[in-house]
Amino acid sequence: MNHIELHYSLQKGDFKLEVDTRIPAVGITGVFGESGSGKTTLLRCIAGLEVPTNGDLRPVHQRRIGYVFQESQLFPHLTVQKNLEYGRRRNPDARRSIAEFASILEVDRLLDRSVSDLSGGEAQRVCIARVLCQEPQLILMDEPLSALDTRRRSNMLPYLDRLHAETSVPIVYVSHNIDEICRLSDHLVLLDNGKVVAEGCLQETLARIDLPQLSGENAGAVLEAKQSRYDAEFDLSLFEFPGGELWVPGRQDTTIARLRISAGDISLSRTSAESSTILNILPAVIEETVAETASTQLVRVRLGASFLVARITRRSLHELKLQVGDNVFAQIKSVTVRY
Amino acid sequence: MDIAPLWLSLQLAFVTTMLLIFLGAPLAWWLSQSRSRWQPIVQAIVAMPIVLPPTVLGFYLLIVLGPEGAIGSWWVRLTGDTLTFSFVGLVIASCVYSLPFAVQPMQNAFESLSRSQLEAAWTLGASKLDAFFSVIVPLSLRGFISAIVLAFAHTLGEFGVVLMIGGNIPGESRVVSIAIYEHVETLNFAAAHRLSLVLILFAFVILLGMFLINRRWQSR
Numbered sequence: 001m002n003h004i005e006l007h008y009s010l011q012k013g014d015f016k017l018e019v020d021t022r023i024p025a026v027g028i029t030g031v032f033g034e035s036g037s038g039k040t041t042l043l044r045c046i047a048g049l050e051v052p053t054n055g056d057l058r059p060v061h062q063r064r065i066g067y068v069f070q071e072s073q074l075f076p077h078l079t080v081q082k083n084l085e086y087g088r089r090r091n092p093d094a095r096r097s098i099a100e101f102a103s104i105l106e107v108d109r110l111l112d113r114s115v116s117d118l119s120g121g122e123a124q125r126v127c128i129a130r131v132l133c134q135e136p137q138l139i140l141m142d143e144p145l146s147a148l149d150t151r152r153r154s155n156m157l158p159y160l161d162r163l164h165a166e167t168s169v170p171i172v173y174v175s176h177n178i179d180e181i182c183r184l185s186d187h188l189v190l191l192d193n194g195k196v197v198a199e200g201c202l203q204e205t206l207a208r209i210d211l212p213q214l215s216g217e218n219a220g221a222v223l224e225a226k227q228s229r230y231d232a233e234f235d236l237s238l239f240e241f242p243g244g245e246l247w248v249p250g251r252q253d254t255t256i257a258r259l260r261i262s263a264g265d266i267s268l269s270r271t272s273a274e275s276s277t278i279l280n281i282l283p284a285v286i287e288e289t290v291a292e293t294a295s296t297q298l299v300r301v302r303l304g305a306s307f308l309v310a311r312i313t314r315r316s317l318h319e320l321k322l323q324v325g326d327n328v329f330a331q332i333k334s335v336t337v338r339y
Numbered sequence: 340m341d342i343a344p345l346w347l348s349l350q351l352a353f354v355t356t357m358l359l360i361f362l363g364a365p366l367a368w369w370l371s372q373s374r375s376r377w378q379p380i381v382q383a384i385v386a387m388p389i390v391l392p393p394t395v396l397g398f399y400l401l402i403v404l405g406p407e408g409a410i411g412s413w414w415v416r417l418t419g420d421t422l423t424f425s426f427v428g429l430v431i432a433s434c435v436y437s438l439p440f441a442v443q444p445m446q447n448a449f450e451s452l453s454r455s456q457l458e459a460a461w462t463l464g465a466s467k468l469d470a471f472f473s474v475i476v477p478l479s480l481r482g483f484i485s486a487i488v489l490a491f492a493h494t495l496g497e498f499g500v501v502l503m504i505g506g507n508i509p510g511e512s513r514v515v516s517i518a519i520y521e522h523v524e525t526l527n528f529a530a531a532h533r534l535s536l537v538l539i540l541f542a543f544v545i546l547l548g549m550f551l552i553n554r555r556w557q558s559r
Contacts, residue, residue, distance in 0.1 A: 049458050060461040061469075073459035077477040086473070090464030134463055 448482020
């Protein structure tokens with residue numbers, strides 16, 4: 001598989017960015033980190049908007065790297081159509097038609113509009129379409145949904161899925177929202193204080209419990225699952241994943257889904273509680289445990305080829321004498337479905 | 340009516356405005372973007388003609404542009420003519436005198452642009468020069484129009500500097516403000532009225548036009 005090399009070092013006041021890694025040249029690479037961890041600075045180095053002390057020194061306009069900013073940066077003196085043409089006219093190798101990209105993001109009906117008449121979501125869609133029309137070799141997205149409200153944000157996500165499915169351009173997606181990252185990325189780069197602290201395939205990296213950046217609210221695993229059945233009587237959908245099955249409330253109109261299970265929504269027991277109200281009780285093996293806080297412990301369990309992360313109290317760990325290699329039952333209280 | 344001084348003034352204002360837009364735009368851009376410690380110093384020098392009496396400017400321009408001066412002597416060697424008391428000399432003097440009126444509106448317009456919009460243009464494949472003409476200039480159009488109107492009107496009303504370095508040579512340096520002054524001095528009030536009224540009307544129309552354009556753009 002082809003890779004994109006990322007080697008940048010940059011000193012900016014007290015902050016130092018020191019990145020030395022490679023990411024796959026396909027799919028979406030999520031870059032996750034707290035604000036101030038250097039996510040945007042890394043993107044700006046890749047684009048050439050910051051000049052790093054080492055690394056690529058070509059001028060920005062020769063790089064063919066598309067950049068989607070946090071807030072739409074459409075040109076207000078041009079119509080939507082002219083905005084879409086702007087980058088494309090400057091790339092002599094552009095082959096595909098504007099209409100093709102406009103339809104992926106459903107901006108075809110906005111072409112004659114003035115930029116000032118667009119809603120926030122529409123403007124951001126046009127921005128993404130404009131970057132696509134330029135036919136870049138790599139697309140950088142800097143929290144493209146952060147300027148939108150929750151409803152518009154969830155409306156945008158299907159477009160990003162389509163983008164993923166219908167184009168082969170690799171995307172680097174920066175966010176401090178773990179849900180967005182879980183939903184969209186295939187690969188994960190974890191950034192902290194200007195350095196890459198972890199990097200790898202999304203599922204495996206999220207299942208790590210030794211990283212402080214993935215503790216607290218961010219602790220939890222993602223399963224790649226397939227819907228196998230819908231139970232109309234109780235309105236439940238059954239999802240299969242490599243290592244088990246999970247019931248999810250409601251009818252889910254998707255076949256392939258990502259299921260996100262937060263560490264706090266899993267409890268562990270030695271025996272299978274037959275008369276429990278919890279629907280999903282799955283046999284698992286303890287792989288690793290790490291103290292999270294003075295009172296809590298993160299436990300990684302394996303179910304076949306998949307992993308889950310559970311948060312339990314240190315007292316329970318002690319009382320149940322849980323140890324690596326033990327067989328336990330993971331009781332899953334709730335599952336978030338991410339298409 | 341005394342049409343020749345009016346015509347000369349219009350020519351002077353036109354040439355000066357053109358030069359100031361082309362030379363002033365890069366200067367205004369630098370002033371708007373630079374974080375150099377020289378920036379405030381250059382900024383102050385550019386603004387000087389607003390506060391200095393035209394006689395002071397005219398006095399030093401006379402020395403520099405005169406046949407013994409740094410620029411004037413070079414000009415004499417190059418062309419055989421003196422710069423002072425010539426149209427070219429007036430153009431140079433007007434450029435200095437009206438510089439802040441052209442640079443400041445452009446600089447304000449450049450400062451109000453968002454940096455990200457410029458960066459978006461670069462990432463879309465536009466070189467710096469390309470982005471300047473395809474994004475910065477269209478988005479700063481109001482600043483450019485203000486600069487053109489103010490530089491033009493200001494040059495048209497120039498008096499003290501012309502008097503110091505241009506004198507009163509018909510067809511060469513006898514601009515409309517000098518002509519009015521001379522008509523008043525010789526008590527030819529009727530001729531002074533005619534030229535003055537033309538200038539008043541002109542100033543009103545040009546300023547009204549500018550404010551109307553600004554208002555239409557604001558409501559958009």
